[in-house]
Amino acid sequence: MRPQSPSQTVGPFFAFALVREGGNILVNEETQGEHILLRGQVLDGDEQPVDDALVEIWQADAQGRFRHPADPNYALADPHFRGFGRSGTASGGFWFRTVKPGPVPPSPVPCIAVRVFARGMLIHAVSRVYFSDHDNTQDPLFASLDPERRETLVAERQLTPAGVVYRWDIRLQGPHETIFFDL
Amino acid sequence: MSHHESPSRVLDWSVQPPYLYSPYVATVRRAPHHPLVPLPASLLERTGPVYGEGDIGPLDHDLTQNAAKNGAPLGERIIVTGRVLDESGRGVPGVLIEIWQANAAGRYIHKNDQHDAPLDPNFVGAGRTLTDDQGYYRFITIKPGAYPWRNHHNAWRPAHIHFSLIGRNFSERLVTQMYFPGDPLLKYDPIYQGIPNIKARERLISSFDLETTRPEWALGYRFDIVLAGFERTYFEEEH
Numbered sequence: 001m002r003p004q005s006p007s008q009t010v011g012p013f014f015a016f017a018l019v020r021e022g023g024n025i026l027v028n029e030e031t032q033g034e035h036i037l038l039r040g041q042v043l044d045g046d047e048q049p050v051d052d053a054l055v056e057i058w059q060a061d062a063q064g065r066f067r068h069p070a071d072p073n074y075a076l077a078d079p080h081f082r083g084f085g086r087s088g089t090a091s092g093g094f095w096f097r098t099v100k101p102g103p104v105p106p107s108p109v110p111c112i113a114v115r116v117f118a119r120g121m122l123i124h125a126v127s128r129v130y131f132s133d134h135d136n137t138q139d140p141l142f143a144s145l146d147p148e149r150r151e152t153l154v155a156e157r158q159l160t161p162a163g164v165v166y167r168w169d170i171r172l173q174g175p176h177e178t179i180f181f182d183l
Numbered sequence: 184m185s186h187h188e189s190p191s192r193v194l195d196w197s198v199q200p201p202y203l204y205s206p207y208v209a210t211v212r213r214a215p216h217h218p219l220v221p222l223p224a225s226l227l228e229r230t231g232p233v234y235g236e237g238d239i240g241p242l243d244h245d246l247t248q249n250a251a252k253n254g255a256p257l258g259e260r261i262i263v264t265g266r267v268l269d270e271s272g273r274g275v276p277g278v279l280i281e282i283w284q285a286n287a288a289g290r291y292i293h294k295n296d297q298h299d300a301p302l303d304p305n306f307v308g309a310g311r312t313l314t315d316d317q318g319y320y321r322f323i324t325i326k327p328g329a330y331p332w333r334n335h336h337n338a339w340r341p342a343h344i345h346f347s348l349i350g351r352n353f354s355e356r357l358v359t360q361m362y363f364p365g366d367p368l369l370k371y372d373p374i375y376q377g378i379p380n381i382k383a384r385e386r387l388i389s390s391f392d393l394e395t396t397r398p399e400w401a402l403g404y405r406f407d408i409v410l411a412g413f414e415r416t417y418f419e420e421e422h
Contacts, residue, residue: 017283120209
């Protein structure tokens with residue numbers, strides 16, 4: 001086995017290299033499914049917004065398929081949806097224009113994979129976001145999580161004049177610290 | 184091994200830095216306190232964005248040309264090359280590598296960088312490339328300068344190039360930094376020192392490479408990277 005290369009902080013000045021205009025817009029007019037806005041803040045232990053973080057998401061398309069050869073339904077994945085997005089937090093938080101993913105069997109409820117990078121984080125944090133309009137306890141992983149903490153993974157659905165918004169904050173520490181995974 | 188039974192742990196915490204390393208002051212209010220929850224590998228983690236040639240422009244790997252306006256950037260031209268490997272030592276093809284760095288004077292093009300050092304009109308300091316079939320990559324750039332950063336008294340970052348790698352699935356993801364051999368600032372740098380294992384931390388120091396060095400043109404540095412990730416059984420099954 002080769003030893004892994006260690007992680008280092010993404011640094012304060014990543015934005016010009018990693019955050020490109022449109023990188024947080026995963027959809028175009030032809031993308032299938034319910035188009036949504038996923039937005040929130042990254043908060044530190046003083047509840048202060050972290051304005052130099054980078055949030056990445058990875059998700060299935062509206063049918064629960066990935067445009068990736070490991071997916072048995074790869075060939076059927078929406079050609080207008082890559083499923084990867086990246087947002088900085090400089091202007092009040094992160095936001096993604098994306099689709100509500102379909103559930104990925106065997107789980108009957110949808111979720112999105114999340115990574116958080118920031119100055120002051122020598123290594124990224126991995127999380128998941130679920131949706132408030134589902135019974136997420138049907139998902140074996142979600143059901144296995146501490147009931148006191150698992151709600152930190154649930155984005156709140158809001159209907160706004162601009163469309164469907166899911167609101168989800170990432171708390172790096174504090175009494176409502178988001179659940180982070182070992183991956 | 185069935186590809187439905189991938190190991191749940193990907194990161195080796197004996198070589199990775201902890202979230203909390205108080206000499207690096209910014210970690211104190213940003214480090215999660217709860218233990219990480221093991222994550223079984225579902226299809227969500229065993230897939231990831233796929234990049235191809237269409238995502239990369241012909242000059243994206245050459246930071247001496249990709250932002251040139253009216254001449255060449257100032258500073259010492261270097262070639263940085265290496266191989267991206269998985270933990271079994273196989274080259275990883277198709278990895279998207281993005282790099283970003285300060286210019287030769289130690290200044291980033293970013294509105295928040297107020298270091299009193301000159302900007303270079305011909306250098307943005309960002310590039311990207313894909314690894315080839317054998318996992319090799321190559322960048323042409325300018326050797327970055329050290330710069331002050333106020334973490335502690337007289338804090339200067341060692342010269343470094345930031346690397347972001349997106350591999351073949353969500354678990355194969357790494358953001359790290361490449362350092363230069365013999366840099367006297369490394370022993371004072373809490374970001375570098377935040378990696379507890381000395382041998383592991385030294386793997387982030389590139390080596391001067393005469394094979395890569397081009398006569399009359401540029402010094403060469405070699406920097407290999409080992410990505411953590413799940414077993415990629417499904418790729419083998421395709422063949």
